[in-house]
Amino acid sequence: MTQPLPKPLAFADAAAGVIAMAHFAGERHWVPATSGNFSVRVDQRFAALTATGADKARLTAADVIEAEIAGPKHPRASAEAPLHHARYAADASVGAVAHIHTVASTVLSRRHEAQGVLRIAGWELLKAFPGVTTHETAIEVPIVPNDQDTERLAALVEERLKNSAPVHGYLIAGHGLYVWGAGAKDAIRHMDAFDFLLTAELHEEQAR
Amino acid sequence: MTQPLPKPLAFADAAAGVIAMAHFAGERHWVPATSGNFSVRVDQRFAALTATGADKARLTAADVIEAEIAGPKHPRASAEAPLHHARYAADASVGAVAHIHTVASTVLSRRHEAQGVLRIAGWELLKAFPGVTTHETAIEVPIVPNDQDTERLAALVEERLKNSAPVHGYLIAGHGLYVWGAGAKDAIRHMDAFDFLLTAELHEEQAR
Amino acid sequence: MTQPLPKPLAFADAAAGVIAMAHFAGERHWVPATSGNFSVRVDQRFAALTATGADKARLTAADVIEAEIAGPKHPRASAEAPLHHARYAADASVGAVAHIHTVASTVLSRRHEAQGVLRIAGWELLKAFPGVTTHETAIEVPIVPNDQDTERLAALVEERLKNSAPVHGYLIAGHGLYVWGAGAKDAIRHMDAFDFLLTAELHEEQAR
């Protein structure tokens, strides 16, 4: 997919996008116990990123840091910052990244870990993702094993994504979901789509 | 059923009905990822309709267009506008149409696709629909296969409805639910009734 | 149980209790599609009662009527008014009655209809009901078959309650839940307790 590159943003605008994503996820209870993190690309070098430990549901501008994508670790960066940075470094079209813990994504990520992938096929709502124009399709969402070494985890994720068909999210087993898009608004739409699709899959599996 | 025809409305009043339906559905998370669309009949020729791409949960008057029911496609019409227009053209008593993606409707639409119908029987809440005066009844909600050609899909739907007992909604497999009523208020009541009934059916099936 | 009789109330205070119950239930989505109804006893002769057709989640004082418990049907009374009146007539300690449609109560009412009773045993939250002082107990919630003749249904219900151990609610199969208490605040607490207990039962049954 050749997607247009996101335009550079003022840091304040990028931070506003981070806050919008965090509040959206917080209202849905997708960032339990101060988990989750959110970022918006400022330009090719920098991104606005949630600081470690912040309550995402009540995020304010003071909780957003400006981090150098390829630079040394920001002192207030969360442990999962490398997973955000790696997405920006690997794909210039990524303008925003969200990490959330929804019940459906966490349960399914663990149930299908051995397969290394969750296949989602045939649902109309797949069209929420760019490049999908029909329900007669399937996406294969990579599932990677969880790892506390997030530099190593990020390298594994990017290796998997390089060898996968285009997709807008991946699962970390027993952990949660990463989602991205061209900007904060797109990442919000993709979070919403993934939650609906994975909740539907969870119900469908219960009837098997 | 010979139902009274809805009275012609000023466009602004029809648009207010569209917004009320969209906000109601948005609060319940039935329009994930900017999906869903809503319309209110203005008169026999025109309807107020949600524009393509709008966030239904935050819909404003600027997101509502005036579309000619039998006319050429409005430049801002969503891809699913033909499914709305076809309802107004086929049944003069239809004053409002809502399309939503609830978890229960989407999961059940796919589970029962092969039967082509979802039978809902014996629940008191069936009385929420006009013409139903006792729980000792059943409605048969048509299920049609999903189709990206919405003109063709609309024709199939109307063919099915012409040959069905009176009903106030249909399911598109793996996609979602269409609902209608004499006006926006009725369509809201019918969305609410379908969600309750389909959620109850989903739980009942899990015990089988 | 010899319970103190509820004190007579001014109609406006009784109506305020009706509104509080309706809003509480509305926020929880327990009155889908304008279903449900609520009443508070004014004195031994009258009760404040929701009028037919009102949207309970947005109930206002204009939607509350003063109905004579043993009198002729009030012109704006809902079809289910006899089920409220019968409770007030049969038990002078009843000060408020709520009728709601929760998913768990409706699903379980139908699943256990053949037994005529739903037994709820061993949960701490049973202590929410007056007269229950330990979890080492069980309540037997009567289940009656649904009937559109609500006078006949009310007679059957009261017959069942007369022959049951004390309880603060009953189920109508495929329909919903009736709950009562000494006043509106008590009925709200009992709605909340029943919803929790029945939702827990629903989950427990899914593991069997």
Place this chain on the structure above:
Amino acid sequence: MTQPLPKPLAFADAAAGVIAMAHFAGERHWVPATSGNFSVRVDQRFAALTATGADKARLTAADVIEAEIAGPKHPRASAEAPLHHARYAADASVGAVAHIHTVASTVLSRRHEAQGVLRIAGWELLKAFPGVTTHETAIEVPIVPNDQDTERLAALVEERLKNSAPVHGYLIAGHGLYVWGAGAKDAIRHMDAFDFLLTAELHEEQAR
């Protein structure tokens, strides 16, 4: 675990923490039917504690009492006060205690009562608890049988906790969950983490 002792608080600040916990739990429907209770340690002798019978979702300062941890029962103390006091007496690092009734905790507490413990293993969100630095771990949440004699129950609980690996909560079978932390904010984070983890466990068990 050698944890820092919580600093003494003014009673008003401790009460504010109690109210924050109660409102957080109330919004999530974890204190149905005026159940649940919350406390914050003032110092080694006193704690701020919810009074009996208060509606926790609408708790105000007037509903918070100052109770002596090792003293005689406060006249407005709830029946479960001994379970709070015992935690403060046994562990000087405990600064806040929350008792809630979530659906998942109540259902699982009863399902696993015979084992006396609920093992939660491998989830990333376990890191919400102090001392947990990797998902490659398990916590064993004690389950004690319910008992209306809360002094006896508190003694049993503390005996179990003394012989358990460090944990930040326990379950009372068919009753609910106790959770604690260094302060109100920590107890809120731990409630949120337990609810997510137990809900995920409930879904995982349904697929077995």
